[in-house]
Amino acid sequence: MKAFLRIVLLSILFVIASCSKEDDDEVIINNGELILLDQQFNLDENVPSQTSVGVVRATNVLNANTLIYKIITPETPFVINSETGELLVASTAVIDFEETSVYVFDIEVTNGSTTTKGEITVRINDLPDSTRSAEEKARLLAYFKYLVLREESQPASENNTKWSTTMTIFITGNFTAKDEREIAEFLDFINPLFTDGFSMKLVNSIVEANTEIYFESIKNLEENRPDFVGPVSSINSGKARISFQGNGEIRSSSIWINTAPNNRLATIKHEFLHAIGLGHSNNRNSIMYPVGGANSSLLEDDIFVIRALYHPLMKVGANVNEIDTALNQIL
Numbered sequence: 155m156k157a158f159l160r161i162v163l164l165s166i167l168f169v170i171a172s173c174s175k176e177d178d179d180e181v182i183i184n185n186g187e188l189i190l191l192d193q194q195f196n197l198d199e200n201v202p203s204q205t206s207v208g209v210v211r212a213t214n215v216l217n218a219n220t221l222i223y224k225i226i227t228p229e230t231p232f233v234i235n236s237e238t239g240e241l242l243v244a245s246t247a248v249i250d251f252e253e254t255s256v257y258v259f260d261i262e263v264t265n266g267s268t269t270t271k272g273e274i275t276v277r278i279n280d281l282p283d284s285t286r287s288a289e290e291k292a293r294l295l296a297y298f299k300y301l302v303l304r305e306e307s308q309p310a311s312e313n314n315t316k317w318s319t320t321m322t323i324f325i326t327g328n329f330t331a332k333d334e335r336e337i338a339e340f341l342d343f344i345n346p347l348f349t350d351g352f353s354m355k356l357v358n359s360i361v362e363a364n365t366e367i368y369f370e371s372i373k374n375l376e377e378n379r380p381d382f383v384g385p386v387s388s389i390n391s392g393k394a395r396i397s398f399q400g401n402g403e404i405r406s407s408s409i410w411i412n413t414a415p416n417n418r419l420a421t422i423k424h425e426f427l428h429a430i431g432l433g434h435s436n437n438r439n440s441i442m443y444p445v446g447g448a449n450s451s452l453l454e455d456d457i458f459v460i461r462a463l464y465h466p467l468m469k470v471g472a473n474v475n476e477i478d479t480a481l482n483q484i485l
């Protein structure tokens with residue numbers, strides 16, 4: 155077979171995460187069949203996991219076999235879709251400009267017969283960082299530990315508990331359309347606070363669910379399902395029970411909502427927050443205060459606790475020291 159030189163003129167489109175585009179024409183002399191150019195992307199710092207960075211493009215000159223993409227540099231905070239070449243932020247990665255402003259790593263693409271490599275550069279955009287004062291940071295750190303380590307009951311827990319799989323929720327019992335709507339609205343509110351890949355969603359059957367929220371009167375709860383959340387008292391407007399692994403990973407939960415009060419939204423939120431790993435608050439204005447009022451809105455501090463617990467830096471079962479380290483970075 156005659157060897158010959160192929161001259162291929164390519165027009166390469168760089169996909170930039172910030173939506174600006176650069177065109178670049180390049181002449182490539184290649185004696186293989188597969189071309190992968192070095193490519194550059196820009197990415198904002200502090201973006202959630204699964205954020206798309208852009209699409210790596212390879213050109214398969216001689217055949218139309220499916221291409222398979224792979225990152226070959228170890229400990230890269232990105233993953234690549236092996237079929238589409240889309241580059242995403244990895245599930246536990248934290249993109250912090252102050253820590254790393256440029257990532258350079260190699261990827262490999264194969265078409266079954268030929269394999270080639272390319273270098274990818276991801277430049278991180280610097281954004282304004284936290285302006286919290288030292289006092290505010292210390293207060294939030296203490297408040298986080300109060301809720302997450304359940305300091306209301308002594309001795310407090312030594313480790314946090316949190317979900318690492320999707321919470322799938324099935325609503326049962328004597329619920330109303332309003333209850334169902336309020337739960338859906340609450341999920342729409344809370345899901346964007348999670349940046350570690352966790353989410354909460356409603357499902358249509360108990361077999362798909364790892365969480366049941368059961369609306370019933372005390373009398374019917376005690377008669378029909380006395381073991382559902384354990385013993386309750388006549389003053390309880392709801393109760394949540396979680397079950398978790400030895401490492402602190404919550405795997406299922408059960409929530410009972412007393413149908414006697416007409417306004418149940420604050421209780422629904424309170425019990426869901428127990429079910430994702432929060433204990434009671436020492437702040438009377440918090441929805442997690444053990445004695446609830448009618449106010450169903452969440453304090454900024456409570457929102458911070460939820461964000462920080464479900465932040466990629468906060469690992470499942472973190473102890474006090476690990477919580478301090480993670481919060482100092484998050485704050």
Ligand SMILES: [Zn+2]
Binds near residue numbers: 428444
């Ligand atoms: Zn409670």
